[in-house]
Amino acid sequence: MQYALLAYGHQNTRDAARPMDSATAAVLARPYVTGWARLHADESATTVGSGDAGTLLTDGPFIDTKEYLAGLIVIEADNLDGALAVARELQETRTGGAIEVRPIFEAQFRDA
Amino acid sequence: MTLDAVFREHWGRVLATLVGSLGDIGLAEDAAQEAFAIAVERWPRDGEPANPVGWLISTARNRAIDRIRRQRLLAQKTKLLARELVAGSEAAVPDAANFPDERLELIFTCCHPALALEAQVALTLRTLGGLSTEEIALAFLVPAETMSKRLTRAKHKIRDAGIPFAVPPDDQLPDRLAAVLAVVYLVFNQGWGGGRVDLAAEAIRLGRALTELLPDEGEVLALLALMLLHDARREARLRGGEVVLLDEQDRALWDEQQLSDGRHLLQRAMARGNPGPYAVQAAIADLHLQQPRDWQQIAALYQTLVGQTGSPIVELNRAIAVAELEGPEAGLTVLDGLDLDHYRYFHSARAELLRRAGRDDEAGDAYRRALDLAQTDAERRSLQNQLARLRVT
Numbered sequence: 151m152q153y154a155l156l157a158y159g160h161q162n163t164r165d166a167a168r169p170m171d172s173a174t175a176a177v178l179a180r181p182y183v184t185g186w187a188r189l190h191a192d193e194s195a196t197t198v199g200s201g202d203a204g205t206l207l208t209d210g211p212f213i214d215t216k217e218y219l220a221g222l223i224v225i226e227a228d229n230l231d232g233a234l235a236v237a238r239e240l241q242e243t244r245t246g247g248a249i250e251v252r253p254i255f256e257a258q259f260r261d262a
Numbered sequence: 263m264t265l266d267a268v269f270r271e272h273w274g275r276v277l278a279t280l281v282g283s284l285g286d287i288g289l290a291e292d293a294a295q296e297a298f299a300i301a302v303e304r305w306p307r308d309g310e311p312a313n314p315v316g317w318l319i320s321t322a323r324n325r326a327i328d329r330i331r332r333q334r335l336l337a338q339k340t341k342l343l344a345r346e347l348v349a350g351s352e353a354a355v356p357d358a359a360n361f362p363d364e365r366l367e368l369i370f371t372c373c374h375p376a377l378a379l380e381a382q383v384a385l386t387l388r389t390l391g392g393l394s395t396e397e398i399a400l401a402f403l404v405p406a407e408t409m410s411k412r413l414t415r416a417k418h419k420i421r422d423a424g425i426p427f428a429v430p431p432d433d434q435l436p437d438r439l440a441a442v443l444a445v446v447y448l449v450f451n452q453g454w455g456g457g458r459v460d461l462a463a464e465a466i467r468l469g470r471a472l473t474e475l476l477p478d479e480g481e482v483l484a485l486l487a488l489m490l491l492h493d494a495r496r497e498a499r500l501r502g503g504e505v506v507l508l509d510e511q512d513r514a515l516w517d518e519q520q521l522s523d524g525r526h527l528l529q530r531a532m533a534r535g536n537p538g539p540y541a542v543q544a545a546i547a548d549l550h551l552q553q554p555r556d557w558q559q560i561a562a563l564y565q566t567l568v569g570q571t572g573s574p575i576v577e578l579n580r581a582i583a584v585a586e587l588e589g590p591e592a593g594l595t596v597l598d599g600l601d602l603d604h605y606r607y608f609h610s611a612r613a614e615l616l617r618r619a620g621r622d623d624e625a626g627d628a629y630r631r632a633l634d635l636a637q638t639d640a641e642r643r644s645l646q647n648q649l650a651r652l653r654v655t
Contacts, residue, residue, distance in 0.1 A: 193415050194422035196376040209378035209419075229426040230376055231434075253423045 187257035199248040273392030278368040297322035381416040401459040480534035484541035490524030557586040590619040606635035
């Protein structure tokens with residue numbers, strides 16, 4: 151089985167640029183950790199939702215208690231426009247929900 | 263030229279080039295501010311340089327390099343600068359023409375749809391217009407601290423989320439340009455409120471810059487035309503603090519030069535064919551200035567605009583034109599279909615038509631509802647006068 155661990159942070163400690171805690175780094179270095187990503191703060195987020203005429207952009211993170219976190223996709227793009235184009239394409243294939251686009255500050259992935 | 267005027271004139275141009283080479287708005291802003299501060303000190307003493315823009319950009323870049331040297335943390339961002347530094351271009355003050363004009367890139371960055379509209383507006387006024395955070399806060403009636411946070415957050419998002427500093431490709435240009443024009447027009451309309459910061463003039467300055475940068479875009483020309491045609495009546499619009507209706511305005515107070523500039527731009531926009539919503543609005547604004555007014559054509563253009571925008575507010579304006587053509591009851595029929603109960607001008611327009619239709623009691627109710635929603639003292643006084651007149655007759 152593969153699992154996704156979703157790490158939540160507190161408002162006061164959301165400065166992504168701070169170096170990673172060494173104890174955290176030690177856990178992330180273990181062989182069963184196949185990938186991780188540190189995200190920029192939620193204020194850098196853009197949400198792609200569905201509107202009356204196609205997709206709709208909103209500044210900020212996705213906030214709606216009725217929805218649940220359904221998946222995680224990691225992509226490579228030149229800039230936010232590139233990332234949003236992929237998010238839009240995906241969102242158009244879905245009914246409802248939304249995709250939050252968040253820049254990754256630093257990450258490491260290995261083959262599972 | 264006074265230093266203040268130099269600042270107003272060159273800030274956007276200088277900042278845009280700096281953002282282009284430093285890759286960060288905050289960094290560019292700090293550097294530009296330092297350069298202008300040095301200019302304030304030196305220019306009165308040594309005289310203004312032959313090429314103020316080039317001087318300001320070079321000085322700001324040198325300052326930025328100094329700053330970056332001190333803060334090695336930012337080394338990553340400055341590969342380009344480091345190279346230039348090695349090449350020894352530091353001392354030279356190139357021609358302004360040698361610096362690319364990147365204001366267009368900057369305005370598309372600031373008006374990116376991934377930023378909240380209020381952030382787009384604030385950022386555009388700060389970066390292109392050179393307004394201070396305090397001035398923008400004052401204009402939008404929010405505490406300076408709130409505005410400062412809004413600007414900081416937007417700049418961080420641009421940097422962290424990778425909002426591109428670029429003119430969008432052709433397939434995205436119409437949508438993205440519409441967003442830019444919407445920001446400029448929003449600034450202009452905010453300026454109509456008669457606030458303490460002259461936002462209408464600011465919007466016209468932005469509009470003019472856009473016509474220089476995108477001279478072939480019909481809607482860019484049309485938006486400037488629209489703003490000039492409205493703004494030309496600025497002096498006639500208020501008398502003793504009260505709003506003066508168009509037909510009662512003193513035409514001698516209209517700015518003929520602005521009207522003629524506006525009409526000329528409108529013709530250029532129309533000549534490009536396929537008029538967009540700003541061209542239609544400018545054409546309507548122009549028709550409103552003719553006497554007698556051609557209500558037939560005005561109503562027809564509003565109909566076109568309803569088709570383009572689907573806006574109930576445009577439909578409200580069409581109702582007023584219909585009332586002129588076919589009588590107040592016909593106008594009221596159009597209004598009845600609209601869901602604009604929250605909108606103050608809906609009630610004042612309805613009140614006026616009800617009064618003309620002889621339905622005074624209903625007119626009084628509508629005036630009172632408009633009064634509840636009024637936002638400025640001038641509006642309130644004007645509505646109170648109309649309500650009072652209703653009671654007398």
